[in-house]
Amino acid sequence: MAMTTRYATSQPPRADIDDLTGATVVEFGTDWCGFCRAAQPLIAQAFHDHPDVRHLKIEDGSGRALGRSFRVKLWPTLVFMLNGKEITRVVRPRDASEIRDALALIDEPLAR
Template sequence: MTMNIEYAKSAPERAEIDAASGPLVVEFGTDWCGFCRAAQPLIAQAFQGHGAVRHMKVEDGSGRPLGRSFRVKLWPTLVFMRGGKEVARLVRPGNVAEIRNALALIDTPLAQ
């Protein structure tokens, strides 16, 4: 799956995200956030080779219930999930390596 380039204006319900079965990255931010814009090339580069990871970009802000349910305080915040559970979280990632390391935690075969 390719990386999303735009933040969704409407967010899914938290229950939908918690029910996700595969690897998922939920990215919280806004189009006008300088930190979010600066992180996009890093995120895009890190996602190369992780085609099985679903990427969901959600526009966040005051009073947005999904971001509050994840206790998001700064943008961008990337929540790395596997099987509906949070495995890792990055706030304002500063390099490709830290994003790749977090992706590796969720984009590996599940142990039987």
């Protein structure tokens, strides 16, 4: 697994996300969002040291059920999950360390 570079336009059902095992990051945003584009290098830097973390990049917008189920208000929103449970989230990251710290919360338990 590696960082996903394109936003998926189709959304999996929320139940499928909740059923995932292991470490997962669900990123909500759009290709045209300036904040989303600015965050991509930061996300790539952080994911470099966490290649086994699943990364789902979902296009969000008005009427999109998955984003609403996670109560996404701003883009990008990164939801860090472990075994289908939200552990933390980062909204509009300003530096890679915010993302690295959140990744450590979901990736470290896997090494134990």
